[in-house]
Amino acid sequence: MEAKTFDLISDLPGLVKEQILVHLPIKEAIRTRILSSKWRHTWVSIPELMIRNEDCLTCSKNEELILSTKFIQFMDWVFQVHSGSILKFSMCSDHFSSRAVDRWILTLSRKQIQQIFIGLDRYKMPSGFFMSHTLTHVYLEKCTVKLPAKFNGFKMLRELGLKYCIISEEHFEKLVSSSPFLENLSLELFNDFNMLRICSRSLRKFDFWGEFKYIHLDTPRLAKVCIRKFIPTYDMRYSSLVNDLECLKDVEMLDINKHFVMDLAKGGSINKLPIKFEKLKEIKIEINVEDQKEFDLSLDLFRSAPLLEHVWIKAYSSKTIASVVSANSFSADSRNYLFECLQTVSIFNLSASESALSLIQLVLVSAPALKKVVLSKINSSVFFNKLSQIEKLSKEAQIILC
């Protein structure tokens, strides 16, 4: 059904042709205008503008890559003639002109811009950005963000991602709290905050990678949290660490990395956590199984989550070999609801040690609803044999090695 003389492409719906052009470097997209009269106007109403390095750079006389002034002139013209809305704009480049980008963002603010991705080194977000009331998704990398005095928030913002950006604690807090529909917040490479404070009635998902000394979350709807710290923070009091966990007590999914765990485990001797994680169903945690404190902390966490269904543990080992860790203190307490709803446990990178055995044994004998235990990267048949000899509380439970 492919006749040689059949024009395949020009009769595609306009929106589809625009989608194809969006995937081309801007120059090539524009050149399609001369293909035929049907293509002349497609580009002019393209709903997305993605500026890539290859678009805005040119070769100088000494073969260096520099910003092309002709590109800037051209984009100015584009913004003038473009008709309709521009819903998505992205620009990541090593070279750029602040004034030009300021102009373009101002124009975008009048073109119903919804999604914006800017990755420009130390670019100061212009006033036009803060006036873009239609923004729903914002991702900024390496930018500087300073809220204007009269900023009232992005009333339609749903997702916010800041990576390696410069923003003060105060402005960050205001940015988040003034966006009434913000659901997803992602902070990467954030290392300057003393107090990370987030107040949002709408926030559902929070991802953090960086450092903070203290955290305060006033987020009643927060369901999924992922916190990865760069390095453990020394010099902290246990009570503040408990506060850290306290503000996470209503989440449904918790994902924390080893540095955060190390911080939390510094609480000294086994202190049963005075917090109940009433809604927590999934935990992803990175622990050193050979370290008694971390072992106990993780069990504390599990014990405080009566509805816990799925656990993922990524085991890591430190240089010091601790004495054999045991879970005895927990099995003795019959009032705890440890693992009552637990269905699956997945452990990665576990070495075939006594501590590991002790942990898995605890799971097997306490979890009435257990369906499977998945262990990866263990190739000790001795270990597996010992495991298979443990009497499981849940008859359905399977141990899977992969």
Place this chain on the structure above:
Amino acid sequence: MADNGGKKITLKSSDGEEFEVPEVVAMESQTIRHVIEDVCAKNSIPLLNVNSKILSKVIEYCKKHVAAAEAAASKASTEEGTAAAASVTKPSDEDLKTWDAEFVKVDKGTLFNLILAANYLHIPGLLDLTCQAAADMIKGKSAKEIRKFFNLKNCISPEEEEEIRRENQWAFEEEKRTRAFDAYA
């Protein structure tokens, strides 16, 4: 993949062939999802704009992506390094990307029919993938080459062409330098 015998739905192509698929796979299409959720599912959904050859490819795509999503969800993600953000690249993404790249290695006619189907059925991932493939076919080609490749009817007058070149000078300039041998007749 969870093969728990979930609800199945029948999709009927424009040329009368029927395809039974799990509901979750069919729901990759937002158009079909609307029909199932809002119009209260019938057992068989006729798709008048998609023929059987294309529909079977579309179903193949949806099945693969549903399976990949399920596999990713059951894997641990406590990876050192990047925080899980909207821009996360899951470990299985590489395999899926390779599969996607192979999936679009089809003849032009099929590709454009896939684009139309993805548009009609509202399957964003497939539309994006196929449009990228079409863009890749355009990339690097001169206007003459593009016209030839896609059998475009060149119904544009030389005056109009000259006007567009002038207007968009920047876009055509470098091309002249590097492709001096190409004639735009």
